[in-house]
Amino acid sequence: MINDPYFKRSLWIRGVIVGVVIVFLVRLFVLQIIDRSSTAAKADNNALVRQTVYPSRGLMYDRNGVLLVYNQPVYEVMIVPKEINTRFDTLGFCQTLGITQQDFEQRLVALKDKRNRGYSKYTPQVFISQLSKEDISILNEKLYLFSGVSIRKRTLRDYTYTQAAHILGGVGEVNQRDLDRDAYYQIGDYSGRDGLERQYETLLRGEKGVEVLMRDSKGVLQGSYHHGELDCSATAGADLTLTLDNRLQRYAEMLLGDMTGSVVAIEPSTGEVLAMASTPGWNPKTLVGRQRGTNYQNLLNDEKKPLMNRAVQAQYSPGSTFKTIQALVALQMKGIRTTTQYPCSGPKSTPIKCTHNHGSPVSLEQAIEQSCNPYFWCTYRDLLQKDDYGADNEAFKRNYDTWRQYVLRFGLGSKFEDSDIPDQRPGSIPSRAFYDKVYGKKGWKAITIRSLSIGQGEILLTPLQLANQVATIANSGYYITPHLLRHSTSDTAAIQWPRYETQIDTAYFALVKTGMARVMTNGTGRWYNVPELQMCGKTGTVQNNKGKDHAIFIGFAPKDNPQIAIAVAVENVGFGATWACPIATKMMKAYLTNDWSVLQIQDNE
Amino acid sequence: MNKRENIFSAIDWVTILLFVLLALFGWLNIYGACYDFEQSGIFSFSHRAGKQFVWLMTALLLGGSLLLIDERVWDVLGYWLYGAMIVLLIITPFVTRDIKGSYSWLTFGPISLQPAEFAKCLTAIVLAKYMGRYDYTIRSWRDLVVPMALVLLPMVIIMVLQKETGSALIFLAFLLPMFRQGMSGKIFIIGAAIILIGILVFRLEILPDQWIDKALAPHQRQRIEVLLGMRDDPHGVGYNVNQSIIAIGSGGFAGKGYLRGTQTKLKFVPEQSTDFIFCTIGEEWGFLGSAAVLLLYMVFLLRLVMIAERQRDTFSRVYAYSVVGVFLMHLTINVGMVLGLLPVIGIPLPLFSYGGSSLWGFTILLFILLRMDAARINKLR
Numbered sequence: 001m002i003n004d005p006y007f008k009r010s011l012w013i014r015g016v017i018v019g020v021v022i023v024f025l026v027r028l029f030v031l032q033i034i035d036r037s038s039t040a041a042k043a044d045n046n047a048l049v050r051q052t053v054y055p056s057r058g059l060m061y062d063r064n065g066v067l068l069v070y071n072q073p074v075y076e077v078m079i080v081p082k083e084i085n086t087r088f089d090t091l092g093f094c095q096t097l098g099i100t101q102q103d104f105e106q107r108l109v110a111l112k113d114k115r116n117r118g119y120s121k122y123t124p125q126v127f128i129s130q131l132s133k134e135d136i137s138i139l140n141e142k143l144y145l146f147s148g149v150s151i152r153k154r155t156l157r158d159y160t161y162t163q164a165a166h167i168l169g170g171v172g173e174v175n176q177r178d179l180d181r182d183a184y185y186q187i188g189d190y191s192g193r194d195g196l197e198r199q200y201e202t203l204l205r206g207e208k209g210v211e212v213l214m215r216d217s218k219g220v221l222q223g224s225y226h227h228g229e230l231d232c233s234a235t236a237g238a239d240l241t242l243t244l245d246n247r248l249q250r251y252a253e254m255l256l257g258d259m260t261g262s263v264v265a266i267e268p269s270t271g272e273v274l275a276m277a278s279t280p281g282w283n284p285k286t287l288v289g290r291q292r293g294t295n296y297q298n299l300l301n302d303e304k305k306p307l308m309n310r311a312v313q314a315q316y317s318p319g320s321t322f323k324t325i326q327a328l329v330a331l332q333m334k335g336i337r338t339t340t341q342y343p344c345s346g347p348k349s350t351p352i353k354c355t356h357n358h359g360s361p362v363s364l365e366q367a368i369e370q371s372c373n374p375y376f377w378c379t380y381r382d383l384l385q386k387d388d389y390g391a392d393n394e395a396f397k398r399n400y401d402t403w404r405q406y407v408l409r410f411g412l413g414s415k416f417e418d419s420d421i422p423d424q425r426p427g428s429i430p431s432r433a434f435y436d437k438v439y440g441k442k443g444w445k446a447i448t449i450r451s452l453s454i455g456q457g458e459i460l461l462t463p464l465q466l467a468n469q470v471a472t473i474a475n476s477g478y479y480i481t482p483h484l485l486r487h488s489t490s491d492t493a494a495i496q497w498p499r500y501e502t503q504i505d506t507a508y509f510a511l512v513k514t515g516m517a518r519v520m521t522n523g524t525g526r527w528y529n530v531p532e533l534q535m536c537g538k539t540g541t542v543q544n545n546k547g548k549d550h551a552i553f554i555g556f557a558p559k560d561n562p563q564i565a566i567a568v569a570v571e572n573v574g575f576g577a578t579w580a581c582p583i584a585t586k587m588m589k590a591y592l593t594n595d596w597s598v599l600q601i602q603d604n605e
Numbered sequence: 606m607n608k609r610e611n612i613f614s615a616i617d618w619v620t621i622l623l624f625v626l627l628a629l630f631g632w633l634n635i636y637g638a639c640y641d642f643e644q645s646g647i648f649s650f651s652h653r654a655g656k657q658f659v660w661l662m663t664a665l666l667l668g669g670s671l672l673l674i675d676e677r678v679w680d681v682l683g684y685w686l687y688g689a690m691i692v693l694l695i696i697t698p699f700v701t702r703d704i705k706g707s708y709s710w711l712t713f714g715p716i717s718l719q720p721a722e723f724a725k726c727l728t729a730i731v732l733a734k735y736m737g738r739y740d741y742t743i744r745s746w747r748d749l750v751v752p753m754a755l756v757l758l759p760m761v762i763i764m765v766l767q768k769e770t771g772s773a774l775i776f777l778a779f780l781l782p783m784f785r786q787g788m789s790g791k792i793f794i795i796g797a798a799i800i801l802i803g804i805l806v807f808r809l810e811i812l813p814d815q816w817i818d819k820a821l822a823p824h825q826r827q828r829i830e831v832l833l834g835m836r837d838d839p840h841g842v843g844y845n846v847n848q849s850i851i852a853i854g855s856g857g858f859a860g861k862g863y864l865r866g867t868q869t870k871l872k873f874v875p876e877q878s879t880d881f882i883f884c885t886i887g888e889e890w891g892f893l894g895s896a897a898v899l900l901l902y903m904v905f906l907l908r909l910v911m912i913a914e915r916q917r918d919t920f921s922r923v924y925a926y927s928v929v930g931v932f933l934m935h936l937t938i939n940v941g942m943v944l945g946l947l948p949v950i951g952i953p954l955p956l957f958s959y960g961g962s963s964l965w966g967f968t969i970l971l972f973i974l975l976r977m978d979a980a981r982i983n984k985l986r
Contacts, residue, residue: 013785013929028896032891043868044855046848046873214870
């Protein structure tokens with residue numbers, strides 16, 4: 001082809017070929033190198049589904065390693081929202097599950113909430129959670145009828161015993177507040193709603209895992225991505241070993257029976273709560289799964305207020321049990337001496353009469369033994385007035401302040417802030433400001449607040465505070481913050497519970513202890529004493545405006561090496577000696593002799 | 606004629622090597638594109654890769670046979686074969702079923718063939734034959750119109766009767782040999798101007814809607830509108846291209862690795878083993894792999910130009926440039942579409958896309974050329 005006039009055009013053609021390829025290469029460079037991150041994210045959004053792997057919730061054991069709370073399998077109904085269309089047999093589905101169509105619609109709407117971050121109409125979403133094997137069985141058989149519906153297994157709480165419901169608490173679905181507050185939760189998750197379940201939620205819940213799955217363009221899951229390289233397995237929650245002794249706990253609830261009241265038992269040397277019972281209560285197994293809602297509502301509406309944990313939320317005047325504190329503070333403040341005696345005119349005494357029959361004059365030990373009201377009125381009066389009233393009652397009020405400070409150091413009148421015991425109420429030891437407000441700055445004197453001398457009037461204490469107070473006496477002057485957790489399997493939980501000193505001379509405690517021992521041998525506790533266990537105690541009978549007196553008892557044993565301190569409060573039954581004291585002595589006896597035969601009788605029934 | 610024995614020594618093995626490389630890599634990616642976690646073997650006939658393997662082997666056999674057939678056969682039989690093909694193209698829509706709105710497939714038992722894929726080859730032959738006449742001069746009116754008619758006839762049949770716009774567009778490739786043979790450059794300039802004005806008119810929405818609807822099918826209009834940025838519809842018409850770009854872009858520099866592309870494995874990109882096969886390459890082999898494929902193609906096309914230029918007669922050279930044109934047209938339209946530079950036009954990427962007809966068609970096209978090229982040594986300059 002010599003003299004080809006159009007030879008140049010072959011070069012043009014070559015140029016076009018190279019040009020096209022260069023244009024494509026530039027485009028590829030832009031797409032794959034420059035814009036890569038945005039397109040890669042889009043590709044991941046397309047294809048990857050991050051599915052939560054739920055950890056198993058931590059278990060709870062009692063102090064002896066007895067399992068109290070564990071997990072049982074439950075089932076969740078999952079639906080793929082896209083499949084819920086006109087062909088879906090909504091009516092049949094609702095009937096199978098026993099829900100109304102209204103409920104069905106509401107749940108669908110709730111799923112689509114913007115805050116439900118895991119929502120996709122192509123992937124299974126939790127529709128109803130916490131169904132038992134029985135609940136699910138019918139649906140399981142009919143599952144093939146409902147395309148887009150699947151069943152997922154999860155776990156729910158179960159309980160070895162029916163007791164300690166208030167302390168253990170329950171697990172329920174998270175609400176909107178939880179979702180807003182803590183990014184850990186997603187709609188349909190559950191968390192501890194009350195009691196220790198809530199208190200130790202972050203320990204118990206563990207760490208969720210993630211499984212990265214692939215889905216195709218139709219939303220059908222296609223297995224794990226990169227053979228699970230990006231997956232992150234779930235970490236099970238920490239197991240808790242509680243300070244409770246399940247036998248003592250059960251015995252306490254058994255002894256309280258139908259009465260309204262509470263019992264708190266503490267190991268004085270450690271501050272460990274051995275038992276904390278409140279009646280009426282409920283069987284924790286009934287607040288699990290789907291019945292939780294209705295049963296909880298029933299408890300909420302019950303006029304006996306079973307949901308109230310009376311051990312930490314009921315606030316009573318301590319009555320005569322407070323005389324132990326009065327004695328100790330008065331001795332420390334030199335209001336009285338160890339040898340001080342006061343006369344008692346029995347029922348004719350003023351301004352407070354004595355309700356017991358004993359000789360006169362009485363010493364401190366005798367006064368405690370006989371719960372002599374006049375003795376403690378005189379004690380309180382002399383303590384507050386020991387520097388006279390001074391200008392503007394200032395000297396008197398200074399003594400009141402000092403007295404109050406000592407009282408507060410027994411852990412009374414405020415919550416145990418560093419404790420893990422949930423739902424505490426503070427009680428009240430009235431401040432100077434309180435009386436200034438009520439009576440005017442110069443309007444109140446010792447006589448005005450005479451009721452305090454015998455634990456009546458404005459003083460309010462919770463049973464937990466009563467128990468802590470008697471544990472402090474048992475310890476001769478200090479307490480360890482009362483608590484419920486011994487240890488957990490989480491390494492962060494090597495807990496050092498703080499110790500608080502009353503700053504009252506140990507010798508004075510010996511005196512009060514002697515008095516309390518004599519309560520059990522000669523005084524109001526003598527009918528239920530167990531002499532060989534060296535029990536110490538103090539009864540209280542508290543007047544109130546709701547009916548019969550509240551019966552209160554505090555005690556500990558054995559006297560020289562206290563193993564258990566206990567407070568019992570029973571509402572509207574009468575004498576502390578008759579109603580509260582026997583509960584405490586029976587529990588102390590069982591605990592100290594390790595004889596639980598009485599429980600077996602109950603178990604066999 | 607004693608030199609006949611030397612023909613096989615003159616066969617261009619470089620081109621054959623490039624052909625085999627491209628086809629093998631294509632086959633590997635068809636397996637990748639259809640790989641669906643059930644992991645049937647690459648040779649399983651139930652799998653597209655298995656079928657393609659059969660097509661590839663038969664294509665090589667076919668290519669080998671074509672090397673044995675005297676190239677003058679095509680010169681002699683050209684018009685007859687062309688005529689037969691035109692008849693077949695006309696008959697096809699009437700004897701076939703509607704496959705996705707297209708009437709271009711002939712079914713023989715388990716195998717479907719698309720006659721249009723073979724029409725390119727025969728059109729190239731008659732074009733070469735006509736333009737190879739001794740007294741041919743493209744600057745004459747008649748010698749411009751007749752080749753045009755030879756090209757337009759199958760093109761119109763395929764577009765109108767078989768409703769295969771993409772396959773029909775490929776016939777524009779035959780402008781390339783005409784250009785090389787001296788067709789006035791003004792025609793190209795005028796053509797380009799018409800296209801530009803068309804785009805402008807379309808973009809500015811000057812024409813009344815009824816006119817456009819008459820000229821274009823609704824899906825064609827939509828595709829053009831999406832390409833011109835007049836529509837933003839990631840899940841509608843633009844879905845394919847959008848997903849295709851995501852697939853390629855997410856491959857990054859080195860790709861996600863063979864059989865690890867999520868976009869393509871999980872069927873976000875439709876038609877990935879056929880028209881969108883380049884996505885799979887982009888996603889799994891990244892910039893490195895897709896650039897390598899393009900460069901390989903460039904070398905292949907330049908090699909074909911080289912072969913075309915060394916032909917000693919017009920017949921062979923026109924045919925060779927037809928081959929260059931067809932391959933270049935396919936590459937440009939297909940990759941341009943996958944990269945979102947051109948509208949969505951369903952044509953295969955030669956040697957890569959799944960499909961026996963297309964592979965066979967390109968094989969025939971190429972190996973007839975290789976035979977001609979090998980035989981050039983017997984021709985006088």
